[in-house]
Amino acid sequence: MDAITPPALVEALALRDALPADRPLNLSRRGLLGASLGALVLGVALRGAPARAQAAAAGGAAKPGTRVPAFLEIRPDGAILLRSPFVEGGQGVSTAMAQIVGEELDADPARFVVECAPPGADYMVVNGRRLTGGSFSVRSSYATMRQLGASARRMLLQAAATRLGVPLDSLSTEPGRVVHAGSGRTLDYGALAAEAAALPVPDGAPLRAEADFRYIGKPVARLDAREKSTGKAVYAIDLAVEGMLQAAVQHAPRLGCEPGAIANEAAVKAMPGVHSIHRLPGAVAVVADRWWRARRAAETLEVAWSEPAADARNVMPADFSSDGMRAALAAASGPGNTAETVGDAATALKGAARTVEASYDAPYLAHGQLEPPSAIARWNADGTLDLWLPNQAPEMFQRVAAQVAGIAPEKVNIHSPMLGGFFGRHFLYDAASPFPQAIQLAKAVGRPVKLIWSREEEFLRDALRPMGLARFRAGIGADGLPVALEAEAVGEGPIGRWFGTKPGAADPSAVEGISGKPYAIPNRQVAHVPLRNPAVIGFWRSVGHSMNDFFYEAFFDEMADAAGQDPYALRLRLLAEKPRHKALLEAVGALSGGWKRGPYEAADGTRRARGVAMASPFGSEVATIAEVSLKEGEVVVHDVWVAIDPGRIVNPAIIEAQVNSAVALGLSSALLEEVVYADGAPQARNFDGYPILPPDRMPRVHVRIVESGAPMGGIGEPGLPGVPPAVVNAVAALTGQRIRSLPLSKTRLGAA
């Protein structure tokens, strides 16, 4: 068997290679912006010395994730500041980090304040690199963060032993304090923090036995629920710095066009509040005292846009359309680059009793995170630059910001506020982030500048989930079982686009979800047929799985139908040798009250049917069942049952919430979403033209978490890929219509 490396690993490797080899230590400043962050300024800190001095003392050579003072500060009142390697954007990672560190530190997670750490070698805990994505955060850092908490606890115990003049092993802890059982004396962590910080970080501090966990594995309440329910949570778009101006842009209609003459420049300059008008690469900008004034002025500008030079790179062609792209994908022929080979599919197909063929496709998608992108840039008197911006990878943004600013990376202070949703939106993509514009504008006006992209500008410059297409051929044997499967995934994945793939190698982000399936089909051939997208593409929640599991699992049902087999029963049969998958499929069957495909009549008189799908995304395993009916030609999804096996877990409540969230986004993509391009321009510039799932189309969601004990998998993305195929398979069972092109809203459905 010639299997490819697990996609998640390849992704991490690709990202590692994209990071700079020498990373600056830049721990000198704190989040000092705005009243909300002011609350984090601490009194006595666990780190006793300024961070820069500490970093220098450590030579910057400490193993990432070990230098306790870089991560933890404990206040006199016992509140704990944790500088997390990860950014919180709704996935609950801040709470999970507090649970993991708190478990070993022996401190209640509720006492934690978690913020995203600045760039720095200490925080490269994702196998030596740092990003928030790929559903990597908890599983990659779990052991490191546990050990970090244990080390901190050990330092506090040592400080207490010295203070009390007793042996360390006569001391124990309870949440937030050290206890000397012999004398009944206790010392709060807050009172020991300064002394503890002066101690060396110990090696091999003992870990708590898993059987004694009080926080890990428990539905600990999110740390941010109250501030987010009262409008107090602060996102990048809410921040302000002293003396700042605000800016808005009008982007070129197509990437590659540049601003020429502005017909009404003088008139716009005279509009209320306008400070100045600027030409930027691919955009014009207005700086004003308030954002609405800047925005109104920016959209009023009448700009003559130049056509791109013939040899320019990264250009959106004037005749580009998504229909044209779909046709190009369909026309791109194989064999392509091999991703998976098992047995001899070509020969087995020739000998099959019958064959089934189909081609599937899925459209471009927008991220549609509810917080529009923004950035604040402030040049400081000492030549350094402060940047506040939504991002999923501070070191990568620091490096590019330094190039834009023309200064050394260590002179760029990156602040990473909480994200108003991300789903892959806030990685680095060409021309897809406002911060380069903010840097240039702040330089030009000599004052801090806050730039917000309007929703319309965001729809114009989002990095899209690529359009994709897959062709399948399956052979069914005389015994009614599949003997061979050939698949070609046509298109491009974001890993290939942004990190490159070896010549002749499949892009894992283009084939994941078609390769790596668990079914016992003895002869398989999966290939990637590369075709570049003129549109800027990016990572979108569950990446290649977001469409590939739809392609594969829907085609699986076609195979089952051709073989005259029930699709659930056929899956079970082909998973007979895969106990983890088989158990999960049985779990989702039981959760849904026992598998039944239908159609059948429900209690309310509607005709309904169910579909099933499996997916193996990001180290987790997922089985999904959906129940649908039709109403006026549109599909109604009543219930979605999800059994998820992430191996082992940190917070079941957050997992259930993330599965709900992933079901909503997966269903949104299946039912409604499609970025349509015509004449080089996206046709929708707001949610009126790009509908996303509204509340009245949200199904009930039932989640069963199965802890198989396998290595820990991801949580943020895995709930998504099974939803579109489960729904489409249910529609096929109900109507006999086999939908091979998403979204479903393109097709009027009629009852069979």
Added chain:
Amino acid sequence: MELIINGTPRRVNSEADTPLLWVIRDELGLTGTKYGCGAAQCGACTVLVDGQPTRSCVTPVESVAGLPVTTIEAIGEDPVGRRVVEAWVAAQVPQCGYCQSGQVMAATALLKQTPRPTEEDIAAAMTNLCRCGTYNAIAAATRQAAQG
């Protein structure tokens, strides 16, 4: 122009057709009310104007002069608002949280007008978008707040 924001008279000098949202956020510095679309699509900008849930991104500021405007910052001053917030926290509704100011304001407006809403009432009133898909938790918390 004089506005009444959270019970306090505030003089503002924005142009008369400026959306209320940007007066609240930029001129008055109350950033709990969010900008999501600017086109009455998402509801992230929901405030109460004279008790009515209102998408402030498409509401010219001059149209609310002299009318009481309530933003999320004053949610704790209203007994129904407090109940809604407690239900939101108990149900652990927020994920990214960006839509939740608007969701809490919409639920508060509903329960002030209809203390015992039916499922249909909830569906009709709670139309704000949530990209994180917290809809089931929102509905559950709204029901809970109505009972509490």
